[in-house]
Amino acid sequence: MGCSELSATGKPKSEPPKRISRLEPEKRKKLLVEKAVEFFSEEGFEAGTRELARRLGVSQPLIYRYFDSKDDLVNEVYRKVYVSQWNDAWTATICDRQLPLRARLLDFYESYSQAIFNRRWMRIFFFAGLRGLDINTRYIGRVGELIIKPICGELRHEIGLSRDMPITDAEMELAWIMHGTMFYQGIREHIYCTARSVDYSLTATCAVDMYLTTAPPIVREIVEKASR
Amino acid sequence: MGCSELSATGKPKSEPPKRISRLEPEKRKKLLVEKAVEFFSEEGFEAGTRELARRLGVSQPLIYRYFDSKDDLVNEVYRKVYVSQWNDAWTATICDRQLPLRARLLDFYESYSQAIFNRRWMRIFFFAGLRGLDINTRYIGRVGELIIKPICGELRHEIGLSRDMPITDAEMELAWIMHGTMFYQGIREHIYCTARSVDYSLTATCAVDMYLTTAPPIVREIVEKASR
DNA sequence: CAGCATATTTATCAGGTGATAAAAAGCCGA
DNA sequence: TCGGCTTTTTATCACCTGATAAATATGCTG
Numbered sequence: 001m002g003c004s005e006l007s008a009t010g011k012p013k014s015e016p017p018k019r020i021s022r023l024e025p026e027k028r029k030k031l032l033v034e035k036a037v038e039f040f041s042e043e044g045f046e047a048g049t050r051e052l053a054r055r056l057g058v059s060q061p062l063i064y065r066y067f068d069s070k071d072d073l074v075n076e077v078y079r080k081v082y083v084s085q086w087n088d089a090w091t092a093t094i095c096d097r098q099l100p101l102r103a104r105l106l107d108f109y110e111s112y113s114q115a116i117f118n119r120r121w122m123r124i125f126f127f128a129g130l131r132g133l134d135i136n137t138r139y140i141g142r143v144g145e146l147i148i149k150p151i152c153g154e155l156r157h158e159i160g161l162s163r164d165m166p167i168t169d170a171e172m173e174l175a176w177i178m179h180g181t182m183f184y185q186g187i188r189e190h191i192y193c194t195a196r197s198v199d200y201s202l203t204a205t206c207a208v209d210m211y212l213t214t215a216p217p218i219v220r221e222i223v224e225k226a227s228r
Numbered sequence: 229m230g231c232s233e234l235s236a237t238g239k240p241k242s243e244p245p246k247r248i249s250r251l252e253p254e255k256r257k258k259l260l261v262e263k264a265v266e267f268f269s270e271e272g273f274e275a276g277t278r279e280l281a282r283r284l285g286v287s288q289p290l291i292y293r294y295f296d297s298k299d300d301l302v303n304e305v306y307r308k309v310y311v312s313q314w315n316d317a318w319t320a321t322i323c324d325r326q327l328p329l330r331a332r333l334l335d336f337y338e339s340y341s342q343a344i345f346n347r348r349w350m351r352i353f354f355f356a357g358l359r360g361l362d363i364n365t366r367y368i369g370r371v372g373e374l375i376i377k378p379i380c381g382e383l384r385h386e387i388g389l390s391r392d393m394p395i396t397d398a399e400m401e402l403a404w405i406m407h408g409t410m411f412y413q414g415i416r417e418h419i420y421c422t423a424r425s426v427d428y429s430l431t432a433t434c435a436v437d438m439y440l441t442t443a444p445p446i447v448r449e450i451v452e453k454a455s456r
Numbered sequence: 457c458a459g460c461a462t463a464t465t466t467a468t469c470a471g472g473t474g475a476t477a478a479a480a481a482g483c484c485g486a
Numbered sequence: 487t488c489g490g491c492t493t494t495t496t497a498t499c500a501c502c503t504g505a506t507a508a509a510t511a512t513g514c515t516g
Binding site for chain 3: 021022023024025028058059060061062065
């Protein structure tokens with residue numbers, strides 16, 4: 001009798017009595033994942049399935065009709081955020097020698113900023129990173145292989161050096177520094193929430209010009225020393 | 229029920245308190261906070277008090293003799309990490325005009341890196357940041373006032389411009405970019421755990437030189453435009 | 457309209473959480 | 487040695503969590 005936290009008369013929760021209708025499994029699953037991305041990116045992955053269900057306007061056990069476990073749902077969130085946001089054209093942009101390298105890098109970071117430096121992505125990324133998940137490590141590896149390493153190759157070409165010799169760690173480091181300069185702006189805006197609207201184009205100009213002036217002499221020394 | 233994983237047998241060296249004995253409240257509280265920093269920095273603040281107690285080798289309710297609530301303990305952790313790691317000499321280092329600005333900045337970042345860019349600090353910082361806690365925002369504000377703004381002032385002086393006019397947002401942005409370049413190295417090392425040992429001195433050289441070459445013309449333009 | 461398939465909900469479980477009260481154990485002075 | 491004070495533990499509480507099974511509601515098809 002008692003134990004009615006949800007009595008028929010009063011609704012303590014703020015949601016209006018929306019009538020929930022049946023949906024095709026496909027449609028429902030998509031809704032679940034989308035809302036889960038939004039939810040976990042704000043509250044972290046420790047947040048409860050009941051609150052998620054409440055925000056969706058469905059009952060909590062419904063989640064388990066579409067996902068075997070909470071972990072299963074969380075993995076779907078990862079996939080959605082990490083995989084679907086990647087743009088295969090990025091590597092091509094970096095390697096398209098019809099433009100000068102500086103212009104290519106600026107083009108790339110303009111596109112990359114829009115795709116990656118948004119609140120949802122950034123927060124999911126750090127929640128996952130702090131958990132030490134391998135999906136995070138794999139993402140970083142991908143950036144290394146498909147962004148950072150190609151940049152190093154293009155810089156070698158730009159300053160007239162062989163691309164045969166494998167890219168060294170030190171060269172990668174130089175490009176990571178440029179990359180980090182951009183990344184930090186995303187952090188300030190979406191994790192700190194302290195920089196209202198960051199000027200990514202100014203940052204990109206600083207970062208790219210720094211790279212293009214600082215890196216060449218260092219790279220030249222590295223390659224020449226190795227080929228002696 | 230011998231639960232004696234730690235026997236009383238001979239170990240006369242510097243680790244006598246193997247036996248779980250009474251401690252002065254002061255000492256016990258200090259131990260609790262220290263271990264809590266270590267624990268929460270790895271597991272996040274959602275981690276349970278029972279596991280923390282287990283690692284301390286004490287019972288879980290003991291924590292509540294020294295802290296009113298888990299939140300109380302967590303706040304102590306924040307205080308310990310944020311407040312106690314700040315070095316008042318940093319601002320002085322930046323403003324000591326007996327050295328050229330470049331040397332001052334490199335000195336500062338060497339000291340700052342050692343204090344801040346370690347695993348404990350970085351992880352606590354991001355766990356708190358993702359929670360949106362005001363202690364985090366206040367820390368950033370402090371960095372802005374005591375690090376970034378002084379740097380902007382020194383740059384103005386370096387290029388012979390008045391320090392009377394207030395520092396503009398755009399000038400702050402330029403110094404934040406340099407700062408972020410350093411910060412990202414800490415992230416790579418301690419959040420991503422992907423860069424084994426980052427070369428902070430290389431990064432500092434890149435970041436500082438970028439700032440000292442990129443910022444002056446922009447600052448000059450800003451100040452002159454404003455004073456016309 | 458009836459009947460059926462299934463999307464969704466209600467009721468519930470076992471285990472974990474922060475927190476409290478009472479019992480136990482350790483320490484020190486007489 | 488004993489008594490008393492304080493630290494620490496044991497035994498709990500109410501609540502919340504992820505997850506399951508049975509009951510219900512919905513919409514389609516004949």
